[in-house]
Amino acid sequence: MSAKTHEPITPNDQIIRDERRPVLRLVVRNHPGVMSHICGLFARRAFNVEAILCLPIEDGQRSVILLLVDEDERLEQMVRQIEKLEDVLEVTREEDGHEPFEAMARYLAS
Amino acid sequence: MKASGAQIIAHLLERHGITYVPGIPGGANLPLYDAVKASKIRHILARHEQGGGFIAQGMARTTGRTAVCFATSGPGATNLLTAIADAKLDSIPLVAITGQVPRAMIGTDAFQEIDTYGLTIPITKHNYLVRDAAELLEVIPEAFRIAGSGRPGPVVVDVPKDVQNQVVEFDKWPDPLPLATPPRPSAEEIRRAEELISKAQRPVILIGAGVVSADAGDFVIQLAERIDAPIASTLLGLGAVPSSHPRMLGMMGMHGAPSTNYIIHEADLVIALGMRFDDRATGKASEFCPNAAIIHVDLDRCELGKIKRPTLAVEADVKEFLGELLQHLSPGPRPEWRERTDELRAEFPLLMPGSDDACQPYGCVLQTANLLDEAPVVVTDVGQHQMWVAQAFPFSFPRQLLTSGGLGTMGFGLPAAIGAALARPDKTVVLFSGDGSLLMNIQEMATAAELGVNVKVILMNNAHLGLVRQQQELFYGARFHASRFEFEPDFVAIARGFGWNACNLGQATDPVEMLATALSQPGPTFVNVPIPRTVNVLPMVPPGAPNIEMIGGHSHVCQNA
Known part of the structure; x- marks a missing residue:
C-alpha cells in the first residue's frame, strides 16, 4: 500500500464505541441499487444510520453490510422491513459488532 | 432460441x-x-x-x-x-x-x-x-x-x-414461477386463539383487504356465526362479507356508523383479520378497543405490532388461519353480547337522510343499487361520495368495491372503472365520482368511448372539494379556502363531447326514471347528479381523535368502558 493521501480526521468515538447501539449484519445481493433500497428504508422513517461498512464476499455476487444504528423502539420493525427486501438474504443482530467500526475509525484517524 | x-x-x-x-x-x-x-x-x-x-x-x-x-x-x-x-x-x-x-x-x-x-x-x-x-x-x-x-x-x-x-x-422460455406459499399458523397459535376466544365475552371480528385477497369471506361468516360475534370492516374489506349479513356492521372508523365504533369500543376481544389498524379505521390508536385482547392475523409480519401490540400475533394467510381455527373451535353462543350489539345498532344506527331522493347523496347511492337487477362492480373516486358509497351501498360479493384506500387518490375512479369493465365484461361497472375527482383523470373518457366499455359514471356534483370544505367547516372555523369551484364546467356537454351518453338528473321531472334509463343504456354513460353543496359526511371522527368521539354521532356512555 502506498502512503495515505488523506489528512487524519477525528471520528466520533462516543457514537462508535457506544455499546448500546446495535450493529446489524446484512448479507445482500451485490448489484447497483441495493444500498439505496436499504438506506431508503431508514431514511423515510427518519431513522438515522450512524455508520456503514460494505464489502463484497466470495465470488462477488453477494456483499456483507454492517450498519451501526440507533437503539430505538422501532428497530424491530426496521429489521422486519429489511427482511422483506428481495435483495436482502439475511439479517442478524451482531453482538460485539463495534470492532470493525473502531478499526475504520483508527484508519481515518491515522 | x-x-x-x-x-x-x-x-x-x-x-x-x-x-x-x-x-x-x-x-x-x-x-x-x-x-x-x-x-x-x-x-x-x-x-x-x-x-x-x-x-x-x-x-x-x-x-x-x-x-x-x-x-x-x-x-x-x-x-x-x-x-x-x-x-x-x-x-x-x-x-x-x-x-x-x-x-x-x-x-x-x-x-x-x-x-x-x-x-x-x-x-x-x-x-x-x-x-x-x-x-x-x-x-x-x-x-x-x-x-x-x-x-x-x-x-x-x-x-x-x-x-x-x-x-x-437462450435455450428455452422460462415458465411462470409458483407464488410463495403463504405462512401457515402453528398448532400453538391456533390453540391460543381458541383459548382467547373461549375466554372472551364480547368478541368483535375486524376484516380488511387481506380477507378480500385471501378470498376468506365465507370463513369469516362461519367464524362470526360460530362464536356469535359481529363483523366490522375497513374500507378495503367491504364486500368480503355481504352487507346484508345480520352480523355485518359495515365500515368502521372515521365515517362508520356510531354503533359500529361503540361496539368495537366495548369489545373484550378483537380478532383483526388482514387489516393493518390504519388511522382512518382506528382513530386515535391508543384509545382504540381499549379493553380488548387482540388477535392479529396478517401475512405481512411487519404489520404485526406496528400500531397495536397484539395479545396474539399470527403471521399467516387469513384463509389458512380461519380454516385451521374452524376445525377446532367449538360453538360459543353469546346471547348477552348479541343483545347488547343489537341494542346499540338500534339505538345508534347510521342515519341516511334523503334515501328516497336520487339527488341526495344517500338516495343517489341507494337508488342506483336498487335499479340494477344484478349487483354491479362499484368503483369510487376519493372524497365525500366515496364515504357515502362505503356507508350505504349494499355490497354482496368480494372484489365488488374498487376504491383507493391507503393513498386516497382522486382521479382513481374513471380509469379503474375502465379496467374493471375490461376484466368483467359480464358486469355493469358503476363509478360514483365527485366533480373534483373526475376532473383529475377525465381524459380517460376518450379511452372508455373508444372501447365502448359498460361504465356508468354517477357524478355527485356539489361544485366543491367536498371533504375539504367539510374539514374547513368543522375544524377551521368555517374559513373556507380553495374548496369551492368558482367555475362549474358543463359535465354533460363534456361527456357528450367524448362520445358518451349523458344526462342531468337536475333537469329531470322524474330523476329515478332518468337514472334507470341511463343505467340500462349500453356503453359508457354519464349521469350528472347535482347534490346539495354543503352536506357533510356524518358521522365524522376528527382526525387524531378516538373513534367514540364522533361529530354527528350521538352522545353515549359505553358500558364496560
Whole structure:
C-alpha cells in the first residue's frame, strides 16, 4: 500500500464505541441499487444510520453490510422491513459488532 | 432460441396470461410496442400514464390477478408514479414496465431521462433496472412472482431502449414461477386463539383487504356465526362479507356508523383479520378497543405490532388461519353480547337522510343499487361520495368495491372503472365520482368511448372539494379556502363531447326514471347528479381523535368502558 493521501480526521468515538447501539449484519445481493433500497428504508422513517461498512464476499455476487444504528423502539420493525427486501438474504443482530467500526475509525484517524 | 429484449417481454407476458396491457408509447419503449403488436396481447391506449396505471389496477383489483401497464421514460414514468404508489398502499399486484434511455446515455440527463429506479424504490415491493436482455428471462417471471406473492404489490421493471433491442440467444422460455406459499399458523397459535376466544365475552371480528385477497369471506361468516360475534370492516374489506349479513356492521372508523365504533369500543376481544389498524379505521390508536385482547392475523409480519401490540400475533394467510381455527373451535353462543350489539345498532344506527331522493347523496347511492337487477362492480373516486358509497351501498360479493384506500387518490375512479369493465365484461361497472375527482383523470373518457366499455359514471356534483370544505367547516372555523369551484364546467356537454351518453338528473321531472334509463343504456354513460353543496359526511371522527368521539354521532356512555 502506498502512503495515505488523506489528512487524519477525528471520528466520533462516543457514537462508535457506544455499546448500546446495535450493529446489524446484512448479507445482500451485490448489484447497483441495493444500498439505496436499504438506506431508503431508514431514511423515510427518519431513522438515522450512524455508520456503514460494505464489502463484497466470495465470488462477488453477494456483499456483507454492517450498519451501526440507533437503539430505538422501532428497530424491530426496521429489521422486519429489511427482511422483506428481495435483495436482502439475511439479517442478524451482531453482538460485539463495534470492532470493525473502531478499526475504520483508527484508519481515518491515522 | 433467439429474441430481442422487447420480444422476450412480450412473449413472457403472454406466458403469464396477460391479455390486456394499458399504457402509452413513447421514444424509449417503441421497441416494446413493436414487439407487442406482433403478440396476442391487446394494448389499451390510455390518454395519460396515470390513467394507464389505474386501468391496470382496475383489472387487478377486480380479478386478484397481476396486471401490467407500460409507460415510456421520463414523463411517462413520472406520470405513472401515483398509480404505482396507490398499488403499494392498497397491496395491488401490478407490474409496470417502463422504457428507459439507452444504457450509454443513463446518467447524462438525456432527453426524457429520469431515474425511474430511484424514484420507485419507496413505492414498490421491488424494482429492476435491466442491464442485459438475457436478464429479462429471470426478471419478468420474478416480477410476477413478487407482485403476486404474499401481500401483493407493485413491481417496476425499467428497460433501457437498447436492451429492448438487444438480441440474445437462450435455450428455452422460462415458465411462470409458483407464488410463495403463504405462512401457515402453528398448532400453538391456533390453540391460543381458541383459548382467547373461549375466554372472551364480547368478541368483535375486524376484516380488511387481506380477507378480500385471501378470498376468506365465507370463513369469516362461519367464524362470526360460530362464536356469535359481529363483523366490522375497513374500507378495503367491504364486500368480503355481504352487507346484508345480520352480523355485518359495515365500515368502521372515521365515517362508520356510531354503533359500529361503540361496539368495537366495548369489545373484550378483537380478532383483526388482514387489516393493518390504519388511522382512518382506528382513530386515535391508543384509545382504540381499549379493553380488548387482540388477535392479529396478517401475512405481512411487519404489520404485526406496528400500531397495536397484539395479545396474539399470527403471521399467516387469513384463509389458512380461519380454516385451521374452524376445525377446532367449538360453538360459543353469546346471547348477552348479541343483545347488547343489537341494542346499540338500534339505538345508534347510521342515519341516511334523503334515501328516497336520487339527488341526495344517500338516495343517489341507494337508488342506483336498487335499479340494477344484478349487483354491479362499484368503483369510487376519493372524497365525500366515496364515504357515502362505503356507508350505504349494499355490497354482496368480494372484489365488488374498487376504491383507493391507503393513498386516497382522486382521479382513481374513471380509469379503474375502465379496467374493471375490461376484466368483467359480464358486469355493469358503476363509478360514483365527485366533480373534483373526475376532473383529475377525465381524459380517460376518450379511452372508455373508444372501447365502448359498460361504465356508468354517477357524478355527485356539489361544485366543491367536498371533504375539504367539510374539514374547513368543522375544524377551521368555517374559513373556507380553495374548496369551492368558482367555475362549474358543463359535465354533460363534456361527456357528450367524448362520445358518451349523458344526462342531468337536475333537469329531470322524474330523476329515478332518468337514472334507470341511463343505467340500462349500453356503453359508457354519464349521469350528472347535482347534490346539495354543503352536506357533510356524518358521522365524522376528527382526525387524531378516538373513534367514540364522533361529530354527528350521538352522545353515549359505553358500558364496560
